Amino acid sequence: MPSLPSSGVEASIWRRRSVKGDxxxxxxxxxxxxxxxxxxxxxSDATIWDFVWDAPTQGADLLARAVPPRWEYAGVLWKPLWxxxxxxxxxTLVAMALGVPVAVLAARNTTxxxxxxxxxALLVIVASRSINSLIWALLLVVIIGPGPLAGTxxxxxxxxxxxxxxxxxxxxxxxRAQVEATEATGASPAQVLAWSIAPQVAPxxxxxxVFRWDINIREAxxxxxxxxxxxxxxxxxxxxxxxxxxxxxxxLLILATVIVSEWxxxxxxxxxx
Amino acid sequence: MSDRSLDRLxxxxxxxxxxxxxxxxxxxxxxxxxxxxGEVVALIGPSGAGKSTLIRCVNQLVQPTSGxxxxxxxxxxxxxxxxxxxxxxxxxxxxxxxALIERLTVMENALSGRLGYVGFxxxxxxxxxxxxxxxxxxxxxxxxxxxxANKRADALSGGQRQRVGIVRALMQRPELLLxxxxxxxxxxxxxxxxxxxxxELCAERxxxxxxxxxxxxxxxxxxxxxVGLRSGAIVFDGxxxxxxxxxxxxxxxxxxxxATLGQGAKDAKEDRSPQRGTLPDVERLAGLA
Numbered sequence: 195m196p197s198l199p200s201s202g203v204e205a206s207i208w209r210r211r212s213v214k215g216d217x218x219x220x221x222x223x224x225x226x227x228x229x230x231x232x233x234x235x236x237x238s239d240a241t242i243w244d245f246v247w248d249a250p251t252q253g254a255d256l257l258a259r260a261v262p263p264r265w266e267y268a269g270v271l272w273k274p275l276w277x278x279x280x281x282x283x284x285x286t287l288v289a290m291a292l293g294v295p296v297a298v299l300a301a302r303n304t305t306x307x308x309x310x311x312x313x314x315a316l317l318v319i320v321a322s323r324s325i326n327s328l329i330w331a332l333l334l335v336v337i338i339g340p341g342p343l344a345g346t347x348x349x350x351x352x353x354x355x356x357x358x359x360x361x362x363x364x365x366x367x368x369x370r371a372q373v374e375a376t377e378a379t380g381a382s383p384a385q386v387l388a389w390s391i392a393p394q395v396a397p398x399x400x401x402x403x404v405f406r407w408d409i410n411i412r413e414a415x416x417x418x419x420x421x422x423x424x425x426x427x428x429x430x431x432x433x434x435x436x437x438x439x440x441x442x443x444x445x446l447l448i449l450a451t452v453i454v455s456e457w458x459x460x461x462x463x464x465x466x467x
Numbered sequence: 468m469s470d471r472s473l474d475r476l477x478x479x480x481x482x483x484x485x486x487x488x489x490x491x492x493x494x495x496x497x498x499x500x501x502x503x504x505g506e507v508v509a510l511i512g513p514s515g516a517g518k519s520t521l522i523r524c525v526n527q528l529v530q531p532t533s534g535x536x537x538x539x540x541x542x543x544x545x546x547x548x549x550x551x552x553x554x555x556x557x558x559x560x561x562x563x564x565x566a567l568i569e570r571l572t573v574m575e576n577a578l579s580g581r582l583g584y585v586g587f588x589x590x591x592x593x594x595x596x597x598x599x600x601x602x603x604x605x606x607x608x609x610x611x612x613x614x615x616a617n618k619r620a621d622a623l624s625g626g627q628r629q630r631v632g633i634v635r636a637l638m639q640r641p642e643l644l645l646x647x648x649x650x651x652x653x654x655x656x657x658x659x660x661x662x663x664x665x666x667e668l669c670a671e672r673x674x675x676x677x678x679x680x681x682x683x684x685x686x687x688x689x690x691x692x693x694v695g696l697r698s699g700a701i702v703f704d705g706x707x708x709x710x711x712x713x714x715x716x717x718x719x720x721x722x723x724x725x726a727t728l729g730q731g732a733k734d735a736k737e738d739r740s741p742q743r744g745t746l747p748d749v750e751r752l753a754g755l756a
Binding site (some may be wrong): 369371372374375376377378379380381382384385388389390393394396397 | 559
């Protein structure tokens with residue numbers, strides 16, 4: 195028996211939840227387990243298991259056909275790869291140029307009107323975010339024709355919402371005291387924005403920019419699948435003609451590019467703060 | 468005390484000022500207050516008494532519900548945004564947590580006191596008039612931060628930051644300083660140094676000041692006049708010497724004030740004027756514990 199302070203009062207019993215709370219918690223777990231089992235059943239019924247059991251053999255076969263990579267094919271890829279990086283970079287720049295003002299209009303503490311302008315800015319953000327850049331590209335190829343321009347605009351349209359959302363949330367969380375102090379000097383609203391809000395979110399803006407650029411490099415590699423320029427076009431062509439040694443070259447090249455872009459964005463993010 | 472009947476002496480007049488927050492809390496009830504040129508007033512009172520609201524109503528960072536604020540005879544309440552910005556230039560504000568722009572340099576923070584005088588693009592490209600920069604250097608030198616001009620504000624200690632806050636307020640060439648708990652985030656020694664600095668600068672420039680302060684001993688030691696606020700109403704207004712146990716009880720409620728007053732009385736007697744910092748801080752601290 196551990197020694198309790200003898201206060202003369204009977205030791206009270208403490209429970210984390212009430213009995214009803216306990217039952218609810220256990221019930222919730224039961225529902226999760228049942229749902230998982232049921233889902234597995236459904237997926238299992240829709241699966242041709244012979245193919246799955248065969249998967250290791252098929253995978254090994256595909257790998258064998260992809261190796262060794264046809265390195266000389268890389269010579270053709272530099273131009274599309276360059277296009278891919280440019281689509282991502284330019285698209286990110288355009289998205290930043292549009293997204294920063296949208297964020298200022300959307301943030302509760304900087305918007306000119308909470309009832310009128312803010313909902314519009316939020317609508318822009320939601321519209322942009324809800325459509326994947328591959329779908330934007332699909333539409334844009336129809337509208338302005340195939341090529342890197344469609345890809346760049348697709349990247350930009352998708353990224354505006356991303357930049358806008360992350361930035362407006364950051365603006366809403368700034369230190370209010372610095373804004374107050376700047377207002378107290380008699381500064382104009384534009385000066386308050388430039389002198390007390392901008393310095394506080396500057397690292398966030400830079401961070402969002404490189405983060406999105408990093409994501410866009412990866413997204414740009416697939417836009418070619420729908421004809422919007424970049425290395426995805428070669429990937430699609432190679433897969434379609436079963437040229438697996440070429441596919442492996444493309445995938446390795448994409449991997450290398452993504453590693454470089456991640457390294458760059460990590461460096462930039464470390465430099466700011 | 469100076470003759471209060473002379474109108475030209477008043478730098479600030481607050482009349483029947485009330486503030487009700489949207490939550491329904493009545494922060495100020497018909498407050499009347501008058502501050503003369505060069506007068507340093509300590510505003511004391513419990514947390515939530517409305518001290519912060521009162522000084523924020525003066526420069527309209529908080530919109531009062533009713534009542535009038537006059538700066539130098541001109542009404543500040545109900546001004547349009549442009550005219551209000553002009554009025555704000557004449558009231559420097561100093562904050563509890565310094566409220567510096569943390570990621571900007573000390574010089575930029577000092578120059579931000581001139582924002583009300585400089586156009587947007589000039590301020591954006593940091594092309595302030597030479598005289599402003601010269602004044603900023605002189606003031607930084609005055610508060611002992613001459614070598615810090617190019618340091619980032621977040622690299623400074625608390626006392627140093629508050630000095631930058633003071634410089635920013637003075638850069639406005641104000642007639643009135645609104646000081647919100649200048650020492651609440653500082654240690655006792657730095658608190659005294661900062662209070663002494665503010666008082667010296669007010670004396671040098673003939674500045675009036677309203678200083679919100681929690682520390683009664685500090686208020687008695689440094690201020691010329693003490694105003695006690697309780698539940699949004701002024702319940703005491705007088706010289707530091709007349710702040711007795713009964714007055715403190717009327718401001719804060721019942722408590723044994725003998726230690727506070729014993730300490731404060733000694734300070735008030737020996738160190739009334741800020742220029743005469745005589746008592747070693749250790750001795751003062753002994754009584755505070």
